[in-house]
Amino acid sequence: MAWTWTLETAAGDVIRRSEDxxxxxxxxxxxxxxxxxxxxxxxxxxxxxxxxxxxxxxMSLHADE
Known part of the structure; x- marks a missing residue:
């Protein structure tokens, strides 16, 4: 199976998915x-x-969280 990331806003809205x-x-x-x-x-x-x-x-991408 492929591994992917779902990339989101802080509110959980999906911006896009990563490549596989x-x-x-x-x-x-x-x-x-x-x-x-x-x-x-x-x-x-x-x-x-x-x-x-x-x-x-x-998983937050911000260092302060």
Whole structure:
């Protein structure tokens, strides 16, 4: 199954989904590298999915939370 992020506003409104990743590690590496750009684009939080199953979230992308 593919791993993806749902990228959201602080209110939980979905902005978009990430690309598909082959592993959880790849997905987590991507968000670690991209979070600065995501925040600049208005993303406040993210949820990690394996297929349609939510693994965890919401995870804030802001350092103060």
């Amino acid at each position: 990743f082959e592993s959880r590690g790849d997905a987590e590496s991507w968000i670690g590298e991209a979070f600065g750009d995501l925040v600049t684009d208005g993303v406040d939080q993210a949820r990690l999915f394996e297929g349609e199953n939510e693994i965890y979230g919401p």
